[in-house]
């Protein structure tokens with residue numbers, strides 16, 4: 287409490303200055319004397335993929351030393367540590383600045399919450415801080431734990447207590463899926479004394495359907511069941527004896543859900559889903575031969591792009607732990623290096639100068655954007671044309687359409703690890719309470735997009751549909 291009050295005003299100042307900077311990638315004037323280029327991946331596809339992907343992530347570090355305007359710093363730091371804990375222990379200056387930025391961002395988030403409800407008494411503290419989403423807080427805790435911080439006393443704040451408090455009301459707007467809930471359990475389980483309350487375990491188990499899968503599992507892959515299995519594997523030690531047999535039965539059910547989604551080619555859906563499913567089956571100690579772990583890994587490797595990422599930042603951070611033979615429950619292993627003084631520095635702070643895009647804009651092309659309400663079908667559809675240089679993203683076409691429509695077409699979006707998430711069109715917003723959202727469909731056969739508007743590069747004459755639907 288003392289620490290909180292004393293930094294309250296400081297945080298208010300930080301929140302308005304530090305985060306507001308426009309993100310730009312660093313220009314590498316600050317090269318570390320100790321930096322080494324990663325080597326030794328010849329003949330080892332997995333190590334090469336791992337090193338290349340971490341290198342790509344480091345190239346995304348911005349001028350303020352964070353990632354993606356502060357949205358993704360925690361998930362990148364966590365992924366880097368799960369990839370190889372010597373990243374932090376190598377003490378390269380850029381790494382340390384990245385970790386400092388992580389701390390500043392979280393302090394700024396805490397500060398923003400304080401600003402929203404004012405600096406008050408200790409009894410108001412929790413409601414004041416409740417603004418931080420559970421998923422984001424969980425990722426901060428995991429990133430901080432993996433870099434040797436005490437999350438029970440983070441500049442006077444007990445983040446673990448705060449997380450438990452914020453997990454109380456579930457489901458609610460902004461916290462209504464078990465993917466996020468699992469991240470919360472993973473954070474509780476790998477911080478403080480590592481204990482997870484039975485009510486949290488019960489909630490995770492209660493989200494399962496009869497087949498052990500969760501809402502959102504299926505369309506692409508068993509992502510939610512996979513996160514749940516990682517969380518439950520970690521929380522297993524906290525299960526009281528009286529509940530153990532029920533726990534084991536439900537746990538096995540979710541493992542079965544994941545295994546039932548494996549396809550003949552060894553994948554569990556796209557690269558992300560395959561990587562998460564593999565991490566889960568590893569966390570659950572399912573013998574690799576039973577689920578053809580090597581084949582699944584090959585399927586994931588095949589999704590790596592020439593630039594070394596796996597499609598976007600979100601995909602890359604979720605896949606990285608698998609390449610290091612780890613999973614989201616491996617923070618405990620990573621933390622062991624915190625107790626070893628003077629760890630050898632494997633300063634793989636490579637990356638070289640970020641490649642500045644030098645491509646010339648392509649010739650102008652025109653696409654059709656359709657806005658359709660699949661819930662209120664009486665609502666007429668809206669079609670707008672948008673023209674932008676070939677090679678632009680769908681998001682850029684949307685921006686162009688809004689700018690030239692003189693108010694007739696509008697949208698809103700929110701930045702995430704996976705890029706811009708479309709949150710509303712012409713004033714109609716995603717609705718987490720009633721489970722409605724804007725999905726993306728492509729072409730006359732209305733194929734569901736496998737990525738977001740930043741990862742879709744429209745073709746001339748193409749049709750892109752934003753379809754409001756229930757989930």
Ligand code: B12
Nearest residue numbers: 421465702704705706707708723724725726735736737738
């Ligand atoms: C839940 C979920 C949704 C929910 C989110 C709402 C809710 N109730 O939570 C809904 C149904 C809205 C959704 C929609 C879509 N999703 Co989705 N979703 C997920 C899931 C299972 C969990 C996300 C989460 O809670 N993360 C934890 C929290 C802490 O992180 P967060 O950053 O705060 O999470 C937010 C973003 O992830 C955002 N979001 C969710 N999906 C997508 C997709 C894109 C492209 C973007 C930019 C953002 C975004 O919503 C989350 C909650 O606010 C992930 C699985 C995964 N492996 O990550 C897929 C996942 C992120 N979704 C995916 C996709 C493809 C989509 C759609 C594009 C599908 C479509 N064709 O319409 C749309 C997005 C359309 C748009 N409006 O921009 C892919 C992205 C793949 C990629 N390479 O980019 C994932 C990774 C699934 C997969 N294995 O392929 N999704």
